[in-house]
Amino acid sequence: MLNAVKMEGHEHSDWNAYYGEPECYTSVGNMTQHTGLGMNSMSTYMSIPGMTSTSNMTGNPMNMSYVNTGVNHSMAGMSPGSGAMHSMGAGMAGMSTALNPNMSPISTQSPSMNALTSYSNMSVMSPMYGQSNIRSRDPKTYRRSYTHAKPPYSYISLITMALQQSTTKMLTLNELYQWIQDLFPFYRQNQQRWQNSIRHSLSFNDCFLKVPRSPDKPGKGSFWTLHPDSGNMFENGCYLRRQKRFRCEKDLGRETGRKTSGGGPNSSPESCNGNESPHPTLSVKDVKRPVSDPKPRQQVMSPTEHAPTPVPQTHHLPSQHHSVLVHEAHLKPDHHYSFNHPFSINNLMSSEQQQHHHKIDLKTYEQMMQYHGYGSPMTGALSMGSMSNKTSLDVASTPTDTSYYQGVYSRPIMNSS
DNA sequence: TAGTGTTTAGAGTTGC
């Protein structure tokens, strides 16, 4: 499995070879009339044999941006000749509505089309499985073989992407699961395996911080966020494999005995000292245990203890962090979006989508702050939950779905042309 | 009880 991941991630030329071929992007009827973002990819998806009824897909399409939620199985595993796609036009909007009541079932934004697009491309085009079929050129076999292919991203990358894409910049474990599953159908299987790995990654890697729930927002599990200084973990914006592991300075001295903790010459730890943090409003309570200390080692962000900000003390987590994080997210140059690597998050989101996304981020945040405030019933778990369900998993993941496949899978085509 | 979080261990992959 790992081989495939590595291969996927690094043999970019293969991707070009695989996906840069016009026959894989046969447009279908009116679908090609859409010149909006992602429509090329949409066309790609729609080139599935048996998808002959494109009339439903013309014009301003139904909202397909979130059809991958709960529909992925049927979509990804859809038999090309099943004719199931015929009902998409009528069914997708309904599915979207059902899956996401907050989202208008009718979206005229072309990015929404990208979602299906991208997701579908993912399902169809990942080079992970059935490579022999790639060469065989049998469209049916070819596309079926690519369903549920493992994305070329590490778990750390996935988590990082999910958190970055989240409006609130932090998600619960379950939301992380959902985000990953929604975006990558591969992770709808063997959940115990990869979810354990996700949990492990969260706990083990210093770049992820646990943000406790506020007392008035009960719920299971904490929120997870990115360490504010973990910005350049993925150099060049490439989310395939970190060049260096983010580590807390404090831990370097005390974790001499940690076997797989990395570090060493390659590690270039950035300051995570709460007092010296460049993010004065964000402090990290380092509770990592010394070698001899049996206590938990996980870093916990504790804003209530260190909150020299104007934020009232009645503002509990996660709202408080949320404010800080969101604030930073929008004011501080984001390392993660600063590159244009083929596997960068930039390519998961088109510029237009990013703008749209940021607008929504800000708008959502402002609305939340305006109408609900920190200490309101909408803050904390509830608001975060809704935010996550709505914005993080819809607004955030939607363009991501879109762009993941559009960017990652379509980009080679663009480059090759 | 299920979900969450932590920790350890081992093996594979990658970069230097």
Add this chain to the structure above:
DNA sequence: GCAACTCTAAACACTA
């Protein structure tokens, strides 16, 4: 070849 990184599995503790 080595170190670092990643993945996977498993055990265990805690909590809603």
